[in-house]
Amino acid sequence: MTSKRSIILFWALFLVPTLIMAVVAFRLLSHEQERISQSAIRTLSERANTICETIHLTVEAVQENLEQSLLALDQTQLEKNLVEWEKINPLVRNVFIYKKSQGLEYPAGGMASTLEERHFIARYDALFSGRINFDFNGGVSREDTGAKGVATSDFGPEKYAVSPQKKTESSRQKLVALSRVAQKAPANEQADVFFEKTEQKSAQRSGWIPWFSENRLCILGWVQKYEEGPIYGIELELMTLLSRLVVDFPILSEKGAALVLMDGNGKFMHQSGSLVKSPEDKPAAVSTVSDLLPHWRIAVFVDDTAGTAPGFLFVSVMLLGIFIVAIVSGGMLLTRMTLQNMKDARQKTSFVSSVSHELKTPLTSIRMYAELLLSKRIKDENKTQTYLSVIVNESGRLTRLINNVLDFGKLEQGKKTYHCTSFEMDRFLYQMIKAHSIRIKAEGVEIITQVEQGNYEVTTDRDAMEQVVLNLLDNALKYAGNGKFIKFVLDKEDAFIRLKICDDGPGIPKAQQEKIFEKFHRVDNSLTSKQPGSGLGLSIAKQILRDLKGDLLFEPMPGNGSCFTARIKHHDT
Numbered sequence: 318m319t320s321k322r323s324i325i326l327f328w329a330l331f332l333v334p335t336l337i338m339a340v341v342a343f344r345l346l347s348h349e350q351e352r353i354s355q356s357a358i359r360t361l362s363e364r365a366n367t368i369c370e371t372i373h374l375t376v377e378a379v380q381e382n383l384e385q386s387l388l389a390l391d392q393t394q395l396e397k398n399l400v401e402w403e404k405i406n407p408l409v410r411n412v413f414i415y416k417k418s419q420g421l422e423y424p425a426g427g428m429a430s431t432l433e434e435r436h437f438i439a440r441y442d443a444l445f446s447g448r449i450n451f452d453f454n455g456g457v458s459r460e461d462t463g464a465k466g467v468a469t470s471d472f473g474p475e476k477y478a479v480s481p482q483k484k485t486e487s488s489r490q491k492l493v494a495l496s497r498v499a500q501k502a503p504a505n506e507q508a509d510v511f512f513e514k515t516e517q518k519s520a521q522r523s524g525w526i527p528w529f530s531e532n533r534l535c536i537l538g539w540v541q542k543y544e545e546g547p548i549y550g551i552e553l554e555l556m557t558l559l560s561r562l563v564v565d566f567p568i569l570s571e572k573g574a575a576l577v578l579m580d581g582n583g584k585f586m587h588q589s590g591s592l593v594k595s596p597e598d599k600p601a602a603v604s605t606v607s608d609l610l611p612h613w614r615i616a617v618f619v620d621d622t623a624g625t626a627p628g629f630l631f632v633s634v635m636l637l638g639i640f641i642v643a644i645v646s647g648g649m650l651l652t653r654m655t656l657q658n659m660k661d662a663r664q665k666t667s668f669v670s671s672v673s674h675e676l677k678t679p680l681t682s683i684r685m686y687a688e689l690l691l692s693k694r695i696k697d698e699n700k701t702q703t704y705l706s707v708i709v710n711e712s713g714r715l716t717r718l719i720n721n722v723l724d725f726g727k728l729e730q731g732k733k734t735y736h737c738t739s740f741e742m743d744r745f746l747y748q749m750i751k752a753h754s755i756r757i758k759a760e761g762v763e764i765i766t767q768v769e770q771g772n773y774e775v776t777t778d779r780d781a782m783e784q785v786v787l788n789l790l791d792n793a794l795k796y797a798g799n800g801k802f803i804k805f806v807l808d809k810e811d812a813f814i815r816l817k818i819c820d821d822g823p824g825i826p827k828a829q830q831e832k833i834f835e836k837f838h839r840v841d842n843s844l845t846s847k848q849p850g851s852g853l854g855l856s857i858a859k860q861i862l863r864d865l866k867g868d869l870l871f872e873p874m875p876g877n878g879s880c881f882t883a884r885i886k887h888h889d890t
Contacts, residue, residue, distance in 0.1 A: 324652060332648075339641050346634060357571070358601045358619055364567065365576055365604040365615040372562055373607035379558070380538060380609065383408070384523040387540040387550060395549060396423050403551070410554040411437040413445075415539075416547045421445040437552060440530045441537065519543060527611045532582055534611065563587040573620035581612030594618045679711035679718075710756060720784060722853075735778040735865065742773035742814055742885065743807055749786050750805060760794055762820075763802040773807065773814055775885055781861045782885070785869075788854035789818045789881050797822035800878065812887050813867065819880035824873055833871060834859045858883075 390398045399412035411433065414423040424434035443449045523540040539550035559578075566589050569576060575590030583596045600616035607613070686704040695701055727733035750757075750764060757764055793803050797820040806817035825833060834855050859869040862883055870882045 324655065327652070328648065332645075335641060335644050339637065342637050343634070346637065354619070357574070358617060361569075361571075361574060361576065361617045361619070362602040362604060365602070365617055368566065368576070369604050369606045369615055373609060375562060376558070376607060376609045379408070380525055380553075383538055383551065383553075384540055387538070388521065388523065388542055390549075392542065392546065395547070399423070399549060399551075407557040408554055409551045411552040412550070413437070413441075413552070414547050414549040415445060422547065440535065441528065444526070444528070444537075525609065527609075529581070534581055534613070536609075559586060575618040577616045577618060578606070579614055579616055586613075590618075592618055592620050679715040682711045683708050683715070706755075733861075733864070735781055737777050737865075738779055739774060739776045740779055742775050742816070743768050745779070745782065746786075746805060746807055746816065749783065749790075753787075753790060757790075757794065757803060762794070762797065762800060765802050765804040767804065768807040769809070771809055773809075775814060775887065777865050777885060781865065785858045785861055785883055786816070786818070788858045789883070792854055792881070793818055793820045793822070793879075796820075796879075809887070810884070813884040814887055816883040816885065817880055818883075819874055819878060821874065821876075821878040824877050824879050825871070830871060830873070834869070855881075 386402075390402075396414060399414065403409045403412045412423070413421065415421050421438065424430045424438060426435070426438055430438070438445075519542065521542065523538070526537040526539070528535045528537055534555065536553040536555065537550060538553060539548050541548045563578065563586075566578070566587060567576070569590035571590070573592055575588055575592040575594055577585050577589075577594065577600075578587040579596070580586055585596060588594075598618065601619045602617040604615045604617075605613075606615060686708050689695055690701065690704055695704065746768070747766075750766060754764060790803070793800075797803070800820045800822040802821055804817070804819040806815070806819065808815050855869070862869045862885070866886045867884045870884065872880050872882065874880050
């Protein structure tokens with residue numbers, strides 16, 4: 318009871334800190350996983366902000382170059398130059414000329430205009446018709462650098478060549494370069510008209526109007542070079558701008574993440590990353606692209622079931638689980654070893670008690686009969702012979718017990734040595750039966766011998782084999798109970814000689830049959846409780862036979878009884 322309480326206390330003191338440590342470790346791992354997830358989102362958000370800043374600077378540079386290019390157009394052939402520019406520059410979707418006094422001068426309405434031009438007029442009708450009060454004068458004013466210093470000329474396709482770019486330039490650099498134009502001075506025949514125009518008061522105003530039509534963003538750029546001059550400009554081709562911007566969009570190496578460029582309607586315009594998401598999904602973070610592209614944003618999407626942080630949590634929990642399993646397994650191993658040691662201690666205590674009792678019994682008998690013979694009071698010759706026979710038998714019993722104890726110690730330490738010689742196993746068996754026939758018959762048991770014809774020569778330790786046979790014989794005599802015979806069978810099986818010692822006693826319960834060869838083990842029933850013993854005989858016999866490359870097996874007899882088979886290596890093999 319004390320040992321059970323000690324084990325329960327051990328597990329209580331062992332498991333409680335382990336469980337507390339496991340809970341704390343799991344919470345720390347969860348917090349660490351959340352921290353890593355938030356760190357990953359912050360990193361992606363910073364990359365999104367960098368992309369937004371790059372897009373803003375690029376669009377700003379493009380718009381500024383377009384403004385400069387518009388201001389540099391030859392005013393004498395403004396419509397022609399604008400139309401030609403629209404044809405050659407993919408950034409220009411439509412061009413227009415507006416005069417405050419006349420309204421929209423170009424493109425002209427009616428059937429003379431193209432379908433795209435009619436759509437343009439309808440798209441900005443509220444602006445150019447005055448229904449929406451927009452002050453074109455609210456644009457950016459530029460310092461008058463002196464109109465006479467600006468050289469302009471007719472603007473044809475051959476005059477508006479894009480500045481040459483190096484092959485190593487990025488898409489952003491190419492886009493900015495596409496918004497710049499190179500011009501030549503006006504033709505001589507137009508010089509007078511040109512310089513006459515430059516006498517006007519310079520305005521140098523420009524600006525960009527974000528316009529929403531049918532929930533789609535459109536961007537209108539305008540300039541006004543002179544106070545009394547027209548307002549003219551372009552409608553930016555957003556698809557061309559977008560196609561050039563997304564080329565330099567970074568490629569995400571992170572799994573389970575995506576950066577998505579979205580327009581004002583939440584439509585995906587471009588995506589970087591392997592994670593597949595839909596516009597209905599909620600992003601982890603959002604960055605506004607630029608005030609030049611209203612309502613456009615870059616969304617950060619992270620998959621909670623994949624990626625770095627969940628992988629970290631999985632590996633961490635797995636390692637924590639292995640650690641806890643290792644601790645619990647260690648505790649179970651310690652408990653098992655403790656229980657085994659306690660069992661061994663009990664068995665050894667019982668063994669010492671049994672051996673002490675077994676040593677005391679023959680010694681008492683030997684001393685008692687020796688004293689009777691020494692006193693010379695026994696005159697009957699038959700009694701003298703009986704007393705001497707008891708002394709001899711008890712001495713042999715004492716010798717076997719001492720040999721078992723000594724052999725047990727040597728076998729446990731692996732120090733038992735064997736001296737192998739060649740002899741005939743059948744002759745050895747007959748000698749053993751003859752030597753112990755008196756003892757066997759004294760128990761009222763019949764001896765049955767069955768030896769098949771053949772060569773039974775073996776090379777093994779004769780003394781060790783004698784001890785094995787004596788242990789098996791003692792076992793049969795002790796526990797055969799009311800059995801009527803002991804049967805000795807000698808035959809061959811493959812490379813082994815089989816020596817069987819069988820009895821017709823009560824047998825061994827099935828539940829105990831696997832344990833009978835364990836050291837100190839004794840079958841617990843009414844028969845064994847009446848017989849002295851240490852529980853070492855069968856264990857020693859089996860270990861000796863295994864050391865000699867044989868084995869000891871048990872099989873129940875049909876009906877009742879037990880049969881032990883010693884398998885001995887044949888001399889020929």
